[in-house]
Amino acid sequence: MYVNKKVIDCGINWEIYKRLYDIEIKKGESGLPKNVAAPKYDVEDPMFRTLIETIAFSTTSFFSYTPTAD
Numbered sequence: 001m002y003v004n005k006k007v008i009d010c011g012i013n014w015e016i017y018k019r020l021y022d023i024e025i026k027k028g029e030s031g032l033p034k035n036v037a038a039p040k041y042d043v044e045d046p047m048f049r050t051l052i053e054t055i056a057f058s059t060t061s062f063f064s065y066t067p068t069a070d
Contacts, residue, residue: 004047
């Protein structure tokens with residue numbers, strides 16, 4: 001993804017990263033949170049957030065309900 005004159009690798013989902021990281025933290029001393037692949041983007045970057053929110057808010061869905069005689 002090209003944002004704010006930078007190429008950003010968005011191959012790692014933030015929610016999945018947080019879930020895997022939390023699992024490793026909960027393991028205590030046997031957990032390895034450093035081994036969880038971290039995203040290479042900053043979710044606090046205002047330009048990145050604006051782009052992601054724009055994509056999310058502009059996505060539309062269409063549902064067509066066609067009832068049958070049953």
